[in-house]
Amino acid sequence: xxxxxxTFIGCGAPYNEATTVLFGAPFDSTTSYRPGARFASSAIRxxxxxxxxxxxxxxxxxxxxxxxxxxxxxxxxxxxxRVMDTIEAFCGKLxxxxxxxxxxxxxxxxxxxxxxxxxxxxxxxxxxxxxAHADLRRDYMGEFLSHxxxxxxxxxxxxxxxxxxxxxxxxxxxxFEWAASHARTELxxxxxxxxxxxxxxRYPAYVSVDLDVIDPSEFPxxxxxxxxxxxxxxxxxxxxxxxxxxxxxxxxxxxxxxYDSSGVSTALACKLxxxxxxxxx
Ligand code: MN
Ligand code: MN
Numbered sequence: 001x002x003x004x005x006x007t008f009i010g011c012g013a014p015y016n017e018a019t020t021v022l023f024g025a026p027f028d029s030t031t032s033y034r035p036g037a038r039f040a041s042s043a044i045r046x047x048x049x050x051x052x053x054x055x056x057x058x059x060x061x062x063x064x065x066x067x068x069x070x071x072x073x074x075x076x077x078x079x080x081x082r083v084m085d086t087i088e089a090f091c092g093k094l095x096x097x098x099x100x101x102x103x104x105x106x107x108x109x110x111x112x113x114x115x116x117x118x119x120x121x122x123x124x125x126x127x128x129x130x131x132a133h134a135d136l137r138r139d140y141m142g143e144f145l146s147h148x149x150x151x152x153x154x155x156x157x158x159x160x161x162x163x164x165x166x167x168x169x170x171x172x173x174x175x176f177e178w179a180a181s182h183a184r185t186e187l188x189x190x191x192x193x194x195x196x197x198x199x200x201x202r203y204p205a206y207v208s209v210d211l212d213v214i215d216p217s218e219f220p221x222x223x224x225x226x227x228x229x230x231x232x233x234x235x236x237x238x239x240x241x242x243x244x245x246x247x248x249x250x251x252x253x254x255x256x257x258x259y260d261s262s263g264v265s266t267a268l269a270c271k272l273x274x275x276x277x278x279x280x281x
Contacts, residue, residue, distance in 0.1 A: 006045045007069035008273065010053035010062025018068035020281040021099045023090065025106040025113075027075045027083050028256075030146045034223040036256035040266075041072050041104040043257035044273065047266045055278050057236065062274055065281040068099075080109060080145040087113025091249065095121050102277065105253030107223070108135060108147040111208045112154060118249050119157045122204035127154055127163045128196070128242060130235065131210035132226035134171030136179055147254075155182060164200065166190045166238065167213040170226050190230055190238040197241050207242060207250035207280070209235070211269060221265025223256045232268055236275055247280040 011022055024041025031037065053062040073090060075083045091101040091114045103114050108131070119125045129135075129151055136155070140146040144153065151163055165185040179185040186192045212222045215229035230238075255269045 005071070008045050009048040009051065010274070011067040011069040013066040013068050015068045015070075018066045018099055020065065020067045020102055020277065021070050021094050022067060022102045022104070022277070023070040024072035024104045025075065025087055025110040026072050027077070027105070027110055028107040028223070029078050029083075030080055030109055030143065031107050031223050032140070032146075032148065034256060034259060036258050037105055037107045037223060037254055039257050040106065040255035040269070043266045044104055044255065044269055045069070047263065048270045050267060051270050051274060053274070055275055057240065057275060058278050060278045062277060065277065067277060067281060083110070084113040084116065084145065088116045091117035092120065095248070100247070100281065101249045103251040104273070105251060108150050108208075108210050108253045109145060110253060111251055112145070112150050114249055114251060115154050115206055116157060118204070118206050122248055124203045125158060125162065125248070126200045126203045126205045127158065128200070128205055128207045129163060129165045129210075130167055130190070130208070130213045130238070131165065132167060132169050132212045132229055133210065133224065134165065134168050134175040134179060134185065135210070136171065136175040136183065151183070164196045166193065167230050169228050188228065190234055193238040193241045197245060201245055203246070204248045205242065205245045207239070207247055207276070209239070209250070209252045209272070210254045211252060211272075212254050214268070219265050219268055221257050221260030222254050223259075224254075232272070236272065239272075239276060240279055243279045250276060250280060252276070
C-alpha cells in the first residue's frame with residue numbers, strides 16, 4: 001500500500017528514478033482581471049483520470065517515461081518576490097539533480113521564477129512563449145513583478161533576440177513598439193514555428209504556454225480571455241515542432257477552472273500537458 005495521494009496520470013515514478021518532475025505553483029496574487037489560476041494544478045490532477053496515458057498523436061505513452069509528480073509548492077500569497085525565490089530554488093534543485101522541471105501555474109508570473117533557475121544554469125537559454133498577451137510591460141501600475149510584465153523580466157535576464165513569442169494579439173502600443181527591436185513576436189498565429197525551431201535548435205530552450213493563447217471558444221476557463229485565438233490542434237502541432245529542441249523546462253499557466261463550469265478547459269489542459277510531457281521528457 002502507498003499513501004492516498006492524487007498525481008497527474010502516468011506520473012508515478014519515484015523521485016530518484018525520475019528524469020522529469022511535475023509540480024504545481026498555485027499563485028495568482030497579481031492577477032488584474034479574474035483570479036482563480038491558483039486552483040489549476042489541483043483541478044488538472046483530479047481531471048487527468050478522465051484521459052488516457054497513451055498519445056495517438058505521438059505513438060507513445062506517458063508510462064514509457066519516468067515522471068515524478070511532486071505536488072504543489074507552499075507559496076506565500078501576496079509576496080510575489082518570495083514566491084519567485086521559492087520557485088527558483090525548487091527548480092534549481094531539480095536542475096542540479098539532473099531532472100527537468102515542469103510547472104503547472106498559477107498566473108503567468110510564476111514563469112519568471114522557473115526561467116531564473118534555468119538561465120542561471122544554461123546561459124544560452126532561449127524562451128518560446130505562447131500567449132494572447134505580450135506580457136512585455138516595464139511595470140504594471142508601478143509593480144515590476146506581475147503577470148503583465150513577466151516576459152519583460154525574462155528579457156532583463158536574457159537580453160535581445162532570445163524571446164520568441166507566438167499568437168500575440170493584445171498589448172499596449174509601447175509593448176508592441178518595444179517588442180519590435182527586443183524580441184521576436186509573431187502576431188495572431190503560430191506560422192513561424194518551424195523557422196524559429198531551426199534558429200533555436202542549437203540552444204537550451206524553455207517553453208512557456210499561457211493557455212489563453214487558445215481561442216476562448218475552446219478554452220473559456222481563463223482569467224483574461226482574448227478573442228481571436230488559435231485552436232488546440234494548432235497549438236499542439238506547434239509544440240510538437242519543438243520536440244527536437246533541447247527543452248530544459250516548461251510550464252502551462254493561466255487555467256482558471258472555475259470560469260468554465262463545463263470542465264472542457266481543464267480537460268484540454270490535461271491533454272496538452274500529457275502531450276508536452278511525452279514530447280519533451
Ligand atoms: Mn501571459
Ligand atoms: Mn495571456
